[in-house]
Each structure stands twice: as C-alpha cells, then as structure tokens.
Amino acid sequence: MIIAVKPTQQWQQATWQDYEAMRDEENGDRCKLFFDNQRLWLEMGAEGINHARFGDLFAMILAFWAAKFPDVKLSTFGGCQLEKKGRRAIAPDMVVYVGEDAPTWKTGQSRFIDLDNWRSPDLVGEISDTTLAIDLDEKKRLYADLGISEYWVIDVRAYRLFAFKLDETGVYQQCEVSHVLPNLAIALLEQTVELLATKTNTEAAIWFSQQIAAHS
Template sequence: MATLTQIRVRTSPDQIPQWQSATWDDYVACCADAEQSQVDHFRIFFNQGYLFVDMGWEGINHARFRELLTMLIAFWFSRQPEQTFDCLGGCILEKPKQRAASPDQVVYIGAESPRWQVGEPRRINLRQWRVPDLVCEVGDTTLATDLDEKKQIYARLEIPEYWVIDVSAARVIAFYLQADGRYQQSHVSRALDGLAIALVEQTFARLEQETNGAAAVWFAQQIANL
C-alpha cells in the first residue's frame, strides 16, 4: 500500500488537483501517516478507486472566507439558542471501503453529533454516525474539483445539503440532495431553516472592503428581526 511519500500530493495552491488510482488501504495508510507525522494541513478525498491528497496551504483569502462562514453559522443559530449544533470543520467523513472526504466545514444540527472514543480512528465513520446536515467547501484554487469530483462524493455520501463558496466571485452555490440521489441547486438553505443564499453572498461580497469580523456583524444585524 502507498504512503504519503509514494503518492502525488498537492503541496501548493498553484498546483492543479490531481486524482490518482488508489485502493482503500492506500487511503487509510495516508491518513495514518498524516496523523503520525502531525501534518498541519492535510485534506484527503477518496472515491471508489481514486484518491486526492491536498497539503497545500490556501492562503489569506481562503482563510478569511472559511472563518467568516463559521461565524455566519454561529450567528444564525444564536437566534435560537435552544437549537444545538456542532461545527466540525477539518474532520474526515468516510464510508469505509467506498468514499471519504475532508470538507472545509461540517455542520451537525441537533442531537447525536459524532463523539470520538479512545482507540477509534480520528475520522467520522458514516456507518456509525448519522450524516451531517450541511457540508461546505471554500473554493479558492480548487473550485473546479469542488463542483465536480467532490460534489459527486458528497452526493454518494448522502449529504443532504452542500455549499461551494467561490472566493474569486464571492458567490455561494448551494445544492440540496434530491430523492434520486442527485444535487439540485437551491436559493434557500434547508439546513439553516430558510436562510436566503443571496444574503450569504452579500455578506461574503463585503470582504472586498471589510474584515470578516465586520462582515459577520453586518450579517447578524440583517437577521436580527427575521
């Protein structure tokens, strides 16, 4: 089985994501290597015989958008403090032997979000835990694969709602999973209970002139009376 030193790894945001033939054992070995080496930035995706490993830092824009996304989710749920939620960005989701992904943001709404137990892999096994309610990718240098290969993975993992945030255009493309297992674009979030995607886009557009903190406060003001 292949290790991180034996496969093609994306180590710079300037590199185009490359998917390569691999086995599930290769995927598990790469995860083990990354954990043992305590790799700071490690994202991995597996889809029935194809693997993509990303160890390239995305930079300031990606970080600013990603952290604003987390703040927006928190502000949204601050309106209904009785509603529990967990943001688990950076965790790996997997259906063993089939598919795996490590999204920028993973959101569980309500009870029964994953809890790690000593001795278990540090990944979310979707045969053991329910699927998250929302998964998001921030597309700075990976937009094409976010809308293609990764989108296919999330549909097969049965993620009910998937967002792609296009950094260059400050655009949010939201998808909702249909009964036939395919994603349909949606202009309103179901996971976030009717939140208009246009408002999210307006908030991200403010990053051209503002900090993400200021944009988040503006968003909080807009939803205060919803």
C-alpha cells in the first residue's frame, strides 16, 4: 500500500515503493525527494526568488571556472535525482563531476543517476533558504555516507557559504580551500555571495570571473 506523503519539515516513514510512486507521479506537485533507511524527506520543488537567483549564480560561477580551467572538465547536473536502488536517494541543488567519467544517458536506462552503475559526484551543494538546519545536519551525513568529496551549503538569508571536505575517516570537515576545484578559496565564493545584497547575480558572477582572471 502506497502511503500519502506531503512536504514537511521532518522525515516520514516510507518504503522504497513509496519513494518511487512520489518520484514518478505525473500529476503531483514537483518535489525534491530524499530517501534513507526507510525514511522519506520531501521539499517543494518550486523555487522562490532567493533560491533561484543564488542557484543561477552558482551555475554561472561553475561555468566561469570551467572556462578558466578547461583541463578540469566539469560536468554539472543541478537538481538531478541520484539513487542507490532500494536504499538511498538524494536530490542536491548542485551536482558536479570532475573528469571524463561523468554519467551519460542511453535509451532504455533510468532518467536518474544510478549510483550502482556510476560513481558518486565529486561535489554537491544545497541552496538553503528554509532548510539550513537539515542541510547542515542530516543531508550532510547522507552525502558523506555516499563518499562525496566536497559539500557546499549556501545560506541565502545570511549571505554565507559553508564548505566541507570529506576526511580519511569519512567525516566532513569545514575547509577554507576547495579540493575539487583546485585552489579555489572559499572566501572568494563568500565574497561573491555577499555581493547579492546589493548587486544582481550576473554582476556578482562577472566580478567572480574578474577575480579568478586577476589571480591566475
């Protein structure tokens, strides 16, 4: 029996079949879905102004970084569902793979990133408007358990950015320099985020591109 679940600020008991039913519901509200250990977390997927402008800022930041350092070969899959069938599902706002072996889709395959067939991404991020507490707690644990090397949380209300690097024990530790995007100072990202208090996201992204050009 499939349970009825609605977006809330708490985990709900659910089966993998419940998760799949919510994921594939054609007439349902668009949601971000997380599944872990027979628990389901739902977030409304329709983006507000803050979430959208910060999310687009980081899309531009990654594009400018990739243009400056083309040998890094970034592939991004923002908002894509990632799954370990029957066990775990995640839906970060930012998903970044570094290198040639990024996921690709072929006819007949799942529309989502199957983590039983593809490696975990190198970097994920959350744009936190109303979900900061869980982004810094349970989601951080989920991403660490999947072996994701780096995790960013962007606090849109306080114009802050938290960056974490996975250590040798499988625990995230806050870091000051990105280890996925070589030598990128987290302070520079924070300064870029702070510009959104007075500037558009395109102006902030252009400023970021000028900084990395000046310090190359």
